[in-house]
Amino acid sequence: LVADAGSTSIGRFANYTVFKGKAALSMKPILPAIRELDSRSSRVYKNGSVILTFWPAVGQRKYDWEKKQVFALSATEVGSLIGLGPTESCEFFHDPSMKSSLEGQVKKSLSISPLGNDNGYFLNLSVVNNIQKTNERLSVPITKAEFTVIRTVLSYVLPHIMGWPQAMMRAQQPTTETK
Amino acid sequence: LVADAGSTSIGRFANYTVFKGKAALSMKPILPAIRELDSRSSRVYKNGSVILTFWPAVGQRKYDWEKKQVFALSATEVGSLIGLGPTESCEFFHDPSMKSSLEGQVKKSLSISPLGNDNGYFLNLSVVNNIQKTNERLSVPITKAEFTVIRTVLSYVLPHIMGWPQAMMRAQQPTTETK
Amino acid sequence: LVADAGSTSIGRFANYTVFKGKAALSMKPILPAIRELDSRSSRVYKNGSVILTFWPAVGQRKYDWEKKQVFALSATEVGSLIGLGPTESCEFFHDPSMKSSLEGQVKKSLSISPLGNDNGYFLNLSVVNNIQKTNERLSVPITKAEFTVIRTVLSYVLPHIMGWPQAMMRAQQPTTETK
Amino acid sequence: LVADAGSTSIGRFANYTVFKGKAALSMKPILPAIRELDSRSSRVYKNGSVILTFWPAVGQRKYDWEKKQVFALSATEVGSLIGLGPTESCEFFHDPSMKSSLEGQVKKSLSISPLGNDNGYFLNLSVVNNIQKTNERLSVPITKAEFTVIRTVLSYVLPHIMGWPQAMMRAQQPTTETK
Numbered sequence: 001l002v003a004d005a006g007s008t009s010i011g012r013f014a015n016y017t018v019f020k021g022k023a024a025l026s027m028k029p030i031l032p033a034i035r036e037l038d039s040r041s042s043r044v045y046k047n048g049s050v051i052l053t054f055w056p057a058v059g060q061r062k063y064d065w066e067k068k069q070v071f072a073l074s075a076t077e078v079g080s081l082i083g084l085g086p087t088e089s090c091e092f093f094h095d096p097s098m099k100s101s102l103e104g105q106v107k108k109s110l111s112i113s114p115l116g117n118d119n120g121y122f123l124n125l126s127v128v129n130n131i132q133k134t135n136e137r138l139s140v141p142i143t144k145a146e147f148t149v150i151r152t153v154l155s156y157v158l159p160h161i162m163g164w165p166q167a168m169m170r171a172q173q174p175t176t177e178t179k
Numbered sequence: 180l181v182a183d184a185g186s187t188s189i190g191r192f193a194n195y196t197v198f199k200g201k202a203a204l205s206m207k208p209i210l211p212a213i214r215e216l217d218s219r220s221s222r223v224y225k226n227g228s229v230i231l232t233f234w235p236a237v238g239q240r241k242y243d244w245e246k247k248q249v250f251a252l253s254a255t256e257v258g259s260l261i262g263l264g265p266t267e268s269c270e271f272f273h274d275p276s277m278k279s280s281l282e283g284q285v286k287k288s289l290s291i292s293p294l295g296n297d298n299g300y301f302l303n304l305s306v307v308n309n310i311q312k313t314n315e316r317l318s319v320p321i322t323k324a325e326f327t328v329i330r331t332v333l334s335y336v337l338p339h340i341m342g343w344p345q346a347m348m349r350a351q352q353p354t355t356e357t358k
Numbered sequence: 359l360v361a362d363a364g365s366t367s368i369g370r371f372a373n374y375t376v377f378k379g380k381a382a383l384s385m386k387p388i389l390p391a392i393r394e395l396d397s398r399s400s401r402v403y404k405n406g407s408v409i410l411t412f413w414p415a416v417g418q419r420k421y422d423w424e425k426k427q428v429f430a431l432s433a434t435e436v437g438s439l440i441g442l443g444p445t446e447s448c449e450f451f452h453d454p455s456m457k458s459s460l461e462g463q464v465k466k467s468l469s470i471s472p473l474g475n476d477n478g479y480f481l482n483l484s485v486v487n488n489i490q491k492t493n494e495r496l497s498v499p500i501t502k503a504e505f506t507v508i509r510t511v512l513s514y515v516l517p518h519i520m521g522w523p524q525a526m527m528r529a530q531q532p533t534t535e536t537k
Numbered sequence: 538l539v540a541d542a543g544s545t546s547i548g549r550f551a552n553y554t555v556f557k558g559k560a561a562l563s564m565k566p567i568l569p570a571i572r573e574l575d576s577r578s579s580r581v582y583k584n585g586s587v588i589l590t591f592w593p594a595v596g597q598r599k600y601d602w603e604k605k606q607v608f609a610l611s612a613t614e615v616g617s618l619i620g621l622g623p624t625e626s627c628e629f630f631h632d633p634s635m636k637s638s639l640e641g642q643v644k645k646s647l648s649i650s651p652l653g654n655d656n657g658y659f660l661n662l663s664v665v666n667n668i669q670k671t672n673e674r675l676s677v678p679i680t681k682a683e684f685t686v687i688r689t690v691l692s693y694v695l696p697h698i699m700g701w702p703q704a705m706m707r708a709q710q711p712t713t714e715t716k
Contacts, residue, residue, distance in 0.1 A: 080685065145262060148261050149255055162686075331437065335517040336526075504613055506616035510695050515705075
């Protein structure tokens with residue numbers, strides 16, 4: 001058996017993508033890396049997440065994947081997004097170099113704000129990179145229907161990125177070999 | 180192993196059907212067609228959907244399946260339906276011949292509008308066929324209880340027609356053969 | 359393989375039971391009976407349901423299982439219960455002898471009405487049996503917390519009693535033998 | 538096959554933990570102990586639960602696991618927590634020595650009350666131990682986002698701690714050997 005099953009491969013193939021005027025947004029789950037301790041128990045040693053990828057439009061219906069920016073939502077940030085009321089907004093701040101020598105050099109922030117009249121949300125990713133002297137901003141409006149899809153699949157996927165179904169499945173497997 | 184598992188067979192056997200005065204309505208999921216790339220990863224190459232089938236009453240409790248009309252809801256249209264408030268309505272327009280030489284010849288529209296007093300919704304399918312010179316309209320009232328069933332099963336099925344559980348199941352399979 | 363998997367055995371062992379002053383109430387799912395047509399497809403030939411069992415108190419914390427009365431909720435009745443607002447009520451009427459020579463001899467009705475102040479519901483089962491000349495009434499108050507449990511497990515179980523997960527699992531099985 | 542699969546092992550490895558100023562809180566599911574009666578049926582002989590573990594801060598970002606206090610939520614208590622409105626509160630009382638000679642010597646109570654302005658909840662565990670003459674109080678504020686995570690995973694896990702998915706999975710297994 002394998003210890004670190006699928007912590008990266010899944011996301012590229014199960015996703016939800018919307019293409020809008022100025023940018024596209026794709027959303028995919030990353031399962032936690034789980035280490036098996038013995039035939040019945042296991043431990044999450046790397047948390048799962050939901051990766052948001054934004055990439056800019058460079059013409060009509062043309063998008064440049066090379067210029068993509070990613071933002072990994074933790075379980076609690078997924079909870080914030082799922083529980084967002086129709087007039088509420090939220091903002092998350094990430095430093096991808098946290099606890100390294102580059103800490104503070106790259107600042108990412110994702111803000112989610114209502115479009116008004118219960119019409120969906122505006123997702124806005126800002127990436128300030130002090131090393132490359134760049135400051136990028138990618139924005140995608142999300143309709144109410146698209147946000148319902150996002151809320152529904154994120155509610156489904158949340159226990160999975162936390163490793164709960166995996167642990168329960170393992171605990172329920174018959175253990176004839178250890179008896 | 181098989182590449183295009185079950186993209187058509189399932190729907191005929193798991194459905195939800197209501198019979199009303201002027202027409203019947205049946206609802207069934209179509210799973211995405213998934214191509215396995217290797218033992219751990221796979222790609223959705225044809226999106227799943229939820230097929231609505233309307234067919235007219237031709238007498239008391241008699242319905243003519245030969246005159247059926249279908250409408251395939253995308254993931255985002257399913258989201259629109261799931262998130263519909265008690266006084267809200269929505270409408271979808273489809274062209275089954277899009278990007279073919281017959282584009283624009285057949286126009287389908289599905290409207291969902293509230294019955295009033297939080298009593299459910301009216302589903303109305305209109306199919307205008309310029310080639311066959313036909314214009315058909317099929318209408319089914321849905322009670323609040325029936326709509327709760329629809330909302331509940333569509334919330335359940337939405338991640339499946341997007342291929343997320345399938346991808347996660349595959350990523351979690353032990354890969355003894357590649358070790 | 360087996361055609362009529364588990365249409366009765368499951369319910370006795372997975373349930374949710376509350377014991378109240380005048381009666382007890384237990385709730386259990388019955389899966390649909392599914393017939394396999396071939397290795398990839400199957401058909402529901404008997405719908406699933408959720409069985410409510412009421413049995414009366416005959417002393418302090420003593421309940422008489424022999425005097426139990428059952429009421430089988432259909433998928434749409436489960437939808438009605440799940441979607442019930444805090445001040446709404448509903449009522450279902452069943453004739454267990456429908457389409458037999460005894461039709462109309464036994465009348466069952468289940469009413470669910472709010473306790474007031476968002477405090478839960480009162481479930482009231484009435485069984486009028488014209489053959490045995492009996493008229494029984496069993497009532498169980500359900501707290502808001504208990505109703506949340508019921509709503510949550512019935513939302514979970516609804517797709518299962520409709521046969522959707524079963525059909526999807528089957529459609530996704532690898533079919534090496536038919537290749 | 539095994540009768541008492543995984544009634545304890547799972548919880549240590551699938552959990553959700555928040556670290557706050559005065560204490561940390563961890564949450565984990567305990568599956569019910571299920572006894573197999575034969576190849577198709579089984580019975581829950583010990584209910585599942587959700588274990589909350591509180592342990593105090595003893596310095597900045599330091600927590601003392603040795604001083605932990607636990608509180609096991611029943612299915613109905615989980616329902617109470619899931620269904621809690623933004624301005625509602627609830628309180629549960631447990632006696633871990635119920636029906637033993639020490640009954641009444643240890644009193645545990647867990648209260649959940651709103652932080653105000655739809656900003657989350659305050660979880661407060663009090664343990665009064667008359668034998669050890671101790672009176673401990675552990676408090677953890679939970680943000681709205683964290684509570685959404687808790688509500689989502691507890692809604693997911695509730696049918697599992699009641700044994701419903703397990704019973705349904707078993708009922709759907711092919712039973713070639715008994716045919």
